[in-house]
Amino acid sequence: MCPLPLAYSICLSLCTLVLLCHGARPLFAQQRPLQTQEPAILAPGNVSLQFGFDFFQEAKYPLSGLRGDLTSLGVIGIYAGLGEIVEFQMQGSVYDFLSINKRSATPLDLTLNTAGTATSDFGDLSLSTKILLAAEKKHFPALAFRPTVQLPNASAAKGLGLDSTQFYGTLLAGKHFGKLNAFANAGLGILGNPVEAGVQNDVVVYGLGGIYPVSPALSLASEVYGRWSTRQSGTPLGTESQSQFRLGVQIHGLGFRWDIAGVAGLADNSPNSGISFGVTKEFRAFRIGGKKN
Numbered sequence: 001m002c003p004l005p006l007a008y009s010i011c012l013s014l015c016t017l018v019l020l021c022h023g024a025r026p027l028f029a030q031q032r033p034l035q036t037q038e039p040a041i042l043a044p045g046n047v048s049l050q051f052g053f054d055f056f057q058e059a060k061y062p063l064s065g066l067r068g069d070l071t072s073l074g075v076i077g078i079y080a081g082l083g084e085i086v087e088f089q090m091q092g093s094v095y096d097f098l099s100i101n102k103r104s105a106t107p108l109d110l111t112l113n114t115a116g117t118a119t120s121d122f123g124d125l126s127l128s129t130k131i132l133l134a135a136e137k138k139h140f141p142a143l144a145f146r147p148t149v150q151l152p153n154a155s156a157a158k159g160l161g162l163d164s165t166q167f168y169g170t171l172l173a174g175k176h177f178g179k180l181n182a183f184a185n186a187g188l189g190i191l192g193n194p195v196e197a198g199v200q201n202d203v204v205v206y207g208l209g210g211i212y213p214v215s216p217a218l219s220l221a222s223e224v225y226g227r228w229s230t231r232q233s234g235t236p237l238g239t240e241s242q243s244q245f246r247l248g249v250q251i252h253g254l255g256f257r258w259d260i261a262g263v264a265g266l267a268d269n270s271p272n273s274g275i276s277f278g279v280t281k282e283f284r285a286f287r288i289g290g291k292k293n
Contacts, residue, residue: 031077032278033248033261036207036223038183039144039172041132042081047285050077052278054093056263056271058101063194063238064159065104070271071097072123075278083288085132092153093123096160107195107237121158125151130172141175146187156194162238164192168205182210189227193236201239203227211250219250221259226267243267248276256281 031037032050042048052075059070074094081087097120128148136142148168154161170187185207193199209223226243229235248261256279263274 031079032257032280033250033259033276034209034211034221034223034225034246035244036183036185036209036225037130037144037146037170037172038181038209039130039132039136039142039174041085041087041130041144042079042282043284044081044083044288045284045286046081046282048077048079048280048282050079050278050280051075052077052259052276054274054276056274058265058272059098060269060271061098061159061238062104062240062269063106063156063162065106066098066100066102066119066159067104068101068118069099070274071099073097075123075276080285087130089128089130090125091128092125096121096123096154098160119159121155121160122153124153124161127151136175141173144172146170146172146185162192162194164194166191170205180210180212184208185225191236191239194238195236199236201236202230203239203241204230217252220248221250221261222247224266226270240269241267242270244270246276 031048032052054070054072054075056070058067060067072093072095076090076092076094078090079087097118099118100116126148128146130144130146133143133145134140146169148170150166150168152161152163152165156163166189168187168189170185172183172185174181174183176182185205187205189203189205191201191203193201205227207223207225209221209225211219211221213219223246224243225246227241229239229241243266245264245266246261248259251258259276259278259280261276263271263276265271265273
């Protein structure tokens with residue numbers, strides 16, 4: 001079950017920070033708690049460090065046949081502005097723990113490293129480069145392209161990984177409508193078949209999100225994002241369609257941006273529900289081309 005008292009405590013703490021730190025809003029990359037990417041690039045030499053915690057109820061792992069409540073500790077994101085139009089990104093989780101509620105048959109002979117009721121491992125690491133193609137103008141949105149490689153850090157033998165490298169190429173668009181910052185993603189993913197060598201599954205990836213500042217210290221954030229398998233039948237295990245809805249807040253205070261969001265699964269192979277909590281710190285880390293700023 002979701003730790004509701006903990007969630008309420010977190011919400012209360014964040015609301016208290018709003019009251020204490022109202023009016024002090026630094027500039028941050030607008031990522032957490034959303035997964036949909038906006039096309040804006042971090043300023044050259046700026047680094048954004050993000051650290052979070054996720055809890056999902058009824059997470060599904062079709063390849064291993066496992067289902068249960070997933071806790072991800074140390075959900076990290078490192079973003080660095082490398083120039084006027086280029087940003088490097090690294091995302092992953094330090095520790096994933098699955099409390100197993102159900103086991104189903106699987107075509108793989110997996111010897112799970114588990115006591116029978118739980119399993120754990122590192123999360124997969126994703127490396128991305130965001131390239132700004134066009135800046136936002138009065139009547140036209142900003143555009144960017146984001147290629148991503150997802151590395152197979154999580155092990156199939158522990159039930160939490162696919163042991164195959166995935167590739168995504170995504171077009172990002174964003175436009176401001178008054179205070180509302182709206183952005184959308186669309187692209188393709190090439191997912192390796194973890195069961196049959198030499199076979200892949202092509203998926204369509206998508207996202208639609210927005211951030212609306214209610215005050216200098218508080219913003220609402222929401223999105224729908226996921227992937228859609230192009231196969232009508234015979235979809236390789238672990239590459240099925242997935243989709244989520246997120247609704248949360250960003251709170252600026254004490255030099256950080258805090259965030260919390262509720263998550264609802266929209267596809268059969270998505271977690272039923274969940275909660276995400278994190279903190280972001282952006283700072284100038286280096287200079288580009290020896291220029292003083």
